[in-house]
Amino acid sequence: MFKKILALSLAVLMVSGLMIGFTSCSGGNEDFKVGFIFLHDENSTYDKNFIDAANAAAAALGLTKDQVIMKVDIDEGPECYDAAVELVEEGCDLIFADSFGHEDFIIQAAEEYPAVQFCHATGTKAHTKKLPNFHNAFASIYEGRYIAGIAAGMKLKEMIDAGEFTAEEAKIGYVAAWPYAEVISGYTSFFLGVRSIVPTATMQVEYTNSWFDIALEKTAAETLIAANCKLISQHADSEGAPKACETAGVPNVAYNINTSSIAPNTALISSKINWVPYMTMIIEKTMAGKGNEIPYDWCGGFNEGAVALTELNTAVAAEGTQEAIDAAIAAFKAGEIKVFDTSKFTVGGQTLTEYLADVDTDANFTKDTNVIHDGYFDESASDKRSAPYFDIIIDGITVPAAN
Amino acid sequence: MNNAEKKPRTKREPLIYITKRSDLSLKKSLLIRAAVILGGILCCAIITMLLTGVNPINVFGSIINGSFGTPGKLWNLLQAAAILLGISVAVTPAFKMRFWNTGAEGQVLIGMLASVACMFYLKDSMPSFVTIIIMLVASTVAGALWAGIPGFFKAIWNTNETLFTLMMNYVAMQLVSFFLLFWDPSHGYLNPLNSDTKNGWLPTLFGRKQLIIILIVAVITALVYVYLKRSKQGYEISVVGESENTARYIGINVKKVVIRTVLISGALCGVMGWLLVSGNSHTVSTTLVGGNGFTAIMVSWMSKFNPIIMVFSSLLVCFLQRGAGQIASDLGTEMPGASNIGDVLTGIMILFVVASEFFVSYDVHFRRRTEKADKEVEKNVHA
Numbered sequence: 001m002f003k004k005i006l007a008l009s010l011a012v013l014m015v016s017g018l019m020i021g022f023t024s025c026s027g028g029n030e031d032f033k034v035g036f037i038f039l040h041d042e043n044s045t046y047d048k049n050f051i052d053a054a055n056a057a058a059a060a061l062g063l064t065k066d067q068v069i070m071k072v073d074i075d076e077g078p079e080c081y082d083a084a085v086e087l088v089e090e091g092c093d094l095i096f097a098d099s100f101g102h103e104d105f106i107i108q109a110a111e112e113y114p115a116v117q118f119c120h121a122t123g124t125k126a127h128t129k130k131l132p133n134f135h136n137a138f139a140s141i142y143e144g145r146y147i148a149g150i151a152a153g154m155k156l157k158e159m160i161d162a163g164e165f166t167a168e169e170a171k172i173g174y175v176a177a178w179p180y181a182e183v184i185s186g187y188t189s190f191f192l193g194v195r196s197i198v199p200t201a202t203m204q205v206e207y208t209n210s211w212f213d214i215a216l217e218k219t220a221a222e223t224l225i226a227a228n229c230k231l232i233s234q235h236a237d238s239e240g241a242p243k244a245c246e247t248a249g250v251p252n253v254a255y256n257i258n259t260s261s262i263a264p265n266t267a268l269i270s271s272k273i274n275w276v277p278y279m280t281m282i283i284e285k286t287m288a289g290k291g292n293e294i295p296y297d298w299c300g301g302f303n304e305g306a307v308a309l310t311e312l313n314t315a316v317a318a319e320g321t322q323e324a325i326d327a328a329i330a331a332f333k334a335g336e337i338k339v340f341d342t343s344k345f346t347v348g349g350q351t352l353t354e355y356l357a358d359v360d361t362d363a364n365f366t367k368d369t370n371v372i373h374d375g376y377f378d379e380s381a382s383d384k385r386s387a388p389y390f391d392i393i394i395d396g397i398t399v400p401a402a403n
Numbered sequence: 404m405n406n407a408e409k410k411p412r413t414k415r416e417p418l419i420y421i422t423k424r425s426d427l428s429l430k431k432s433l434l435i436r437a438a439v440i441l442g443g444i445l446c447c448a449i450i451t452m453l454l455t456g457v458n459p460i461n462v463f464g465s466i467i468n469g470s471f472g473t474p475g476k477l478w479n480l481l482q483a484a485a486i487l488l489g490i491s492v493a494v495t496p497a498f499k500m501r502f503w504n505t506g507a508e509g510q511v512l513i514g515m516l517a518s519v520a521c522m523f524y525l526k527d528s529m530p531s532f533v534t535i536i537i538m539l540v541a542s543t544v545a546g547a548l549w550a551g552i553p554g555f556f557k558a559i560w561n562t563n564e565t566l567f568t569l570m571m572n573y574v575a576m577q578l579v580s581f582f583l584l585f586w587d588p589s590h591g592y593l594n595p596l597n598s599d600t601k602n603g604w605l606p607t608l609f610g611r612k613q614l615i616i617i618l619i620v621a622v623i624t625a626l627v628y629v630y631l632k633r634s635k636q637g638y639e640i641s642v643v644g645e646s647e648n649t650a651r652y653i654g655i656n657v658k659k660v661v662i663r664t665v666l667i668s669g670a671l672c673g674v675m676g677w678l679l680v681s682g683n684s685h686t687v688s689t690t691l692v693g694g695n696g697f698t699a700i701m702v703s704w705m706s707k708f709n710p711i712i713m714v715f716s717s718l719l720v721c722f723l724q725r726g727a728g729q730i731a732s733d734l735g736t737e738m739p740g741a742s743n744i745g746d747v748l749t750g751i752m753i754l755f756v757v758a759s760e761f762f763v764s765y766d767v768h769f770r771r772r773t774e775k776a777d778k779e780v781e782k783n784v785h786a
Contacts, residue, residue, distance in 0.1 A: 085479075
């Protein structure tokens with residue numbers, strides 16, 4: 001009996017060994033494989049945005065199903081490293097991870113497998129680590145949020161003009177996930193967009209301390225509405241806030257998803273990062289054997305097609321919004337406007353002339369680099385890093401007191 | 404059975420009745436187990452087809468691929484099983500004593516926190532092996548303390564240890580959250596420590612970081628096996644577990660045994676926390692124990708508190724878990740909900756495995772009105 005089992009298992013082992021041998025022997029681009037590591041599955045709007053982009057890029061480049069391996073529900077812990085090693089062993093030439101906390105584990109794998117390219121979204125360390133096979137990416141989503149802010153500002157203006165409330169009462173609410181630079185940069189750019197239309201606008205922020213929590217986001221939105229916020233925006237990944245706004249009849253702006261089906265009477269527009277251009281670029285480069293040419297830090301904007309706005313809900317938007325959006329996009333493409341123009345905001349009543357940001361990540365979060373020059377705060381600069389570092393609370397925005 | 408004894412041939416026999424098996428050959432017991440597991444697989448296949456419409460062969464292919472697809476996957480399976488085994492073995496002394504320690508998750512976590520604190524403050528001020536020893540001591544003490552508090556209360560005031568140890572889990576989680584925010588106020592997130600100097604990291608043997616974890620857990624398992632089966636203290640544990648009164652009668656100091664055993668159990672959990680930090684994560688977060696502290700309770704029970712059987716139980720559980728993960732990855736991006744199918748299948752399989760123990764211990768009879776059945780009843784009644 002034991003011998004039979006032994007013989008059988010040996011046979012199975014040998015056959016599978018042969019199969020692995022065969023698959024790794026074919027040449028050319030059919031041999032290319034790309035692996036993805038996602039924090040959640042597609043029930044999370046954040047990961048769905050990446051999954052959809054990965055599928056779109058793979059389809060456009062004609063990759064077959066066997067050439068794309070996706071791992072979902074990979075926590076920000078050592079299992080991320082384990083998943084990366086598994087992908088390497090399954091023959092991946094390029095591995096992409098989508099969550100901030102994956103970074104160190106991806107770096108660990110990148111150091112061990114120099115022949116494989118590793119790309120990581122939202123990370124901060126590639127430009128200081130300088131590994132030839134480790135790369136960060138982000139998008140200048142603050143520009144998208146600024147434009148969403150313009151749409152929101154025009155809606156506010158319409159409501160003010162209709163006599164619903166005075167210009168001084170124009171307060172917007174913002175459901176924010178965490179007090180990180182990425183989030184602060186996001187709501188500040190949205191706020192500046194609103195202010196470019198309604199200069200008297202103010203903003204109140206509520207943190208949920210979670211990227212995805214339907215109930216918390218709903219409660220936060222309700223709190224803001226009860227505090228007389230006339231319009232709600234968000235940087236959190238669920239549909240909680242738009243649903244609360246639809247119930248209360250308050251216009252709202254979302255992120256990464258088109259919410260017009262959830263909130264047909266109140267959803268205005270969403271800004272989103274389109275990852276297809278980046279994914280296409282890294283797959284093409286790696287397939288051509290030029291993976292080392294992928295920049296350490298890639299920050300796509302409107303020109304690269306990396307920042308996008310979802311379709312404007314004309315049933316809610318003020319008249320002329322689409323024209324204003326198109327004009328703003330054209331201005332960004334031409335480099336004519338800067339979101340963080342220091343003449344447009346103050347901090348503690350003062351105009352900023354210099355600001356040290358923590359660009360080069362280290363254990364003590366040292367503020368190391370001056371990022372203000374030529375009259376603007378240079379967010380996600382190409383010579384610095386792609387992930388946002390704007391972490392200043394400007395005048396007009398109230399955040400919950402730190403406890 | 405008492406009923407049957409009085410009236411072996413009532414007019415209305417129950418449709419199904421069970422009797423305890425007394426003598427079952429190893430071959431037959433293995434056969435029953437195999438049959439039940441086969442039934443489980445069949446049940447999984449049917450449920451998968453009904454819920455997803457995916458060919459179950461593909462699903463089983465995914466499960467096997469999840470553990471054996473590449474050498475790395477096999478190593479990851481062994482590592483996951485070793486970690487689960489280590490925690491299962493750690494909770495066993497307490498459980499064998501009928502001390503319902505539901506706090507393994509927290510005891511491991513507090514052990515991790517202690518190790519991480521050592522790494523955070525020592526950095527590379529000492530040679531790596533000294534750091535590792537300091538971490539080990541700190542984690543062991545922390546784990547023992549975390550179990551010792553409820554153990555002490557139980558022994559002295561007879562408090563309910565199930566609730567007490569369970570609540571200690573949440574205290575441990577909040578402590579971890581607190582320290583993460585204390586160390587990094589802006590993110591509450593700690594990257595792996597000393598990733599450049601590797602100080603306080605267990606060495607990688609033969610190019611596989613998993614190997615040393617597996618070896619250390621093997622040693623722990625062997626030690627606990629010997630302790631429980633061969634030592635006087637191990638015997639005391641079984642007696643206290645079977646009957647406290649008997650233990651008292653034969654002169655065992657029950658309070659002392661309870662506290663000592665709980666301390667040992669907690670200390671072993673702490674050691675596992677150290678192993679997780681030093682050998683694998685090099686950081687801590689509230690989710691890094693990943694429910695293993697609870698799964699370990701099931702593994703320990705499933706294996707009837709026998710560390711050797713636990714080797715196989717934890718392998719089986721991890722094999723299913725990794726299979727579930729593979730299903731999620733293979734199907735999850737095209738079919739929402741696929742990631743949950745894996746968990747459903749794992750649950751079904753574990754249910755069947757637990758059920759197989761029932762069928763090994765008990766014989767199930769159906770009412771049959773034949774000569775043969777009557778004879779069988781007769782035989783069972785008089786056996």
